[in-house]
Amino acid sequence: MYENDPDVRNDLFQEIVFQLWKSFSSFRGEAKITTWMYRIALNTAISGFRKQTRNVKTEDLKELHLNISDSWGDDREEDIQRLQWAIRQLSEIERAMIMMALEEVPYEEIAETIGITQNNVRVRMNRIREKLKNLCVTNHGT
Amino acid sequence: MELEELKSIWKNSEPGFQSKDETEIASMLKGRSLSIIDKLKRSVWFELIFTLAASIGLLIYALTLPSGALKWTSISILLMCLGYTFYYVKKLMLLNRFDPVKENMRANLVSLINNLSGYLKFYKRSYTILYPVYFCLGLLFGGLERGADEFFERLVQPRTIILLTLIAGLFYFLSTRFTNWYLRKLYGNHLEKLKGLLNDIHG
Numbered sequence: 602m603y604e605n606d607p608d609v610r611n612d613l614f615q616e617i618v619f620q621l622w623k624s625f626s627s628f629r630g631e632a633k634i635t636t637w638m639y640r641i642a643l644n645t646a647i648s649g650f651r652k653q654t655r656n657v658k659t660e661d662l663k664e665l666h667l668n669i670s671d672s673w674g675d676d677r678e679e680d681i682q683r684l685q686w687a688i689r690q691l692s693e694i695e696r697a698m699i700m701m702a703l704e705e706v707p708y709e710e711i712a713e714t715i716g717i718t719q720n721n722v723r724v725r726m727n728r729i730r731e732k733l734k735n736l737c738v739t740n741h742g743t
Numbered sequence: 744m745e746l747e748e749l750k751s752i753w754k755n756s757e758p759g760f761q762s763k764d765e766t767e768i769a770s771m772l773k774g775r776s777l778s779i780i781d782k783l784k785r786s787v788w789f790e791l792i793f794t795l796a797a798s799i800g801l802l803i804y805a806l807t808l809p810s811g812a813l814k815w816t817s818i819s820i821l822l823m824c825l826g827y828t829f830y831y832v833k834k835l836m837l838l839n840r841f842d843p844v845k846e847n848m849r850a851n852l853v854s855l856i857n858n859l860s861g862y863l864k865f866y867k868r869s870y871t872i873l874y875p876v877y878f879c880l881g882l883l884f885g886g887l888e889r890g891a892d893e894f895f896e897r898l899v900q901p902r903t904i905i906l907l908t909l910i911a912g913l914f915y916f917l918s919t920r921f922t923n924w925y926l927r928k929l930y931g932n933h934l935e936k937l938k939g940l941l942n943d944i945h946g
Contacts, residue, residue: 640847647848647940648852648855681752684749694848713847714847715848716847716851717849
């Protein structure tokens with residue numbers, strides 16, 4: 602969800618594994634292991650990782666085009682593609698929050714990972730939900 | 744559209760990546776980190792090793808010279824290079840302060856922005872001092888190699904003074920412009936992105 606280019610995605614995955622490995626000795630069990638892992642993965646993906654400049658590959662453009670031009674239907678696969686497309690339109694922080702929510706991470710843990718209050722998470726999640734709804738409706742219309 | 748509805752759609756999606764086996768993970772851990780702080784550390788280590796190697800080369804050259812102005816100029820450049828190792832150590836200390844593990848995303852961003860801004864400020868400040876010093880020493884070094892008497896004789900002529908002032912001004916202007924452009928290209932845009940992310944968290 603953070604990178605479209607498969608090569609950059611692999612680099613990012615490798616970097617996350619590397620950072621998890623490097624940091625494991627400092628894990629003291631104060632937070633849940635999943636919170637700790639999300640924290641490192643998101644910090645690496647969002648703020649610490651600098652991707653190599655690469656040309657945008659044609660298959661990525663094709664994929665993006667398909668996602669945008671597909672019409673809304675009853676097909677489960679289409680719903681998934683539309684949701685993925687809509688999530689990609691969000692800002693990086695919003696993307697991080699909705700991804701955690703979709704993976705059933707409790708609001709308390711999202712708040713702890715991002716560094717905001719639980720109330721703030723609730724407010725932001727409502728806004729994100731609205732945005733996704735609008736994006737899906739707009740996409741459906743095209 | 745409720746969150747539960749989105750979750751149920753999400754659950755049906757294929758995982759974004761194939762799970763990796765032990766050997767693949769082990770080979771990943773052998774690679775080099777691509778994190779911005781680790782990249783900066785590597786480049787500072789390179790600069791430090793390069794400065795020390797150049798200092799050793801200069802020391803060997805200075806030892807072969809007979810006593811005179813050229814020898815003393817070489818030694819002064821050598822001392823400056825050694826003094827500059829302090830600058831690299833300070834840079835490494837600044838970078839080592841950063842530990843993304845303990846922090847949540849907001850605190851991590853604040854810390855990264857502060858560290859990178861501090862690092863860039865220190866980088867700019869040191870080069871603002873270093874460029875004129877290098878220019879003067881380079882001039883002195885080149886002049887003395889051609890002959891100290893002729894060099895000092897020419898140096899006091901008004902035409903030479905005007906010419907040198909113009910060249911020094913141009914050198915300073917171009918070198919600082921280049922450094923600013925280089926820093927902005929390397930880290931400035933990333934720093935702006937980090938500030939944007941922090942604003943987004945506060946938003």
